[in-house]
């Protein structure tokens with residue numbers, strides 16, 4: 452059995468509300484992302500992180516998302532997190548210092564060498580591949596050309612960027628990623644998730660995963 456024949460895992464990112472966490476957990480979503488970068492419309496404070504994280508049931512991964520932020524701030528958030536998502540230009544040595552599992556987000560610039568990135572970030576648990584829009588570190592709602600992802604990449608791939616209920620099934624069948632990550636595609640406004648879109652997204656991934 453190949454490592455990727457299991458169902459595709461799901462991460463919802465940019466959660467800010469108790470009710471969205473309750474539904475995501477009930478739907479069996481594997482990981483919940485909290486944007487700790489204050490310039491984002493989806494950002495939350497460490498105090499709200501503490502509150503929301505306490506509500507997350509066992510076996511659901513609490514992911515903290517940071518963009519080129521000080522180590523001291525990340526340390527402050529760590530008690531409420533299971534995994535760190537570095538979404539900026541952090542070098543591997545920075546990511547590795549927290550003694551906590553981490554993933555590295557990579558924006559798909561034209562000249563990116565994913566094999567080199569997999570080597571550079573060899574201690575990451577996975578690489579999250581996201582669309583590149585100059586000046587915007589993430590949460591763009593834009594897709595990229597999935598055929599640019601080598602099937603031989605040395606790290607598990609978390610596919611992100613512009614996924615919606617209309618394209619996620621195709622994304623899963625084409626890329627066969629370890630996981631998919633969605634934020635804007637399940638929202639009405641930034642940080643406010645929509646119950647129907649969340650439910651439908653999970654169903655589309657499940658159906659595509661077993662085909």
Ligand SMILES: O=C(O)c1ccccc1NCC(=O)[C@H](O)[C@H](O)COP(=O)(O)O
Pocket residue numbers: 464465486488491492493516518538579581588589590591592593611612613614632633634635636
């Ligand atoms: O969501 C943000 O505002 C954000 C800001 C800065 C860095 C990353 C950010 N979000 C990351 C994500 O939500 C996802 O990992 C990914 O970018 C997918 O977002 P979307 O295209 O909206 O589905």
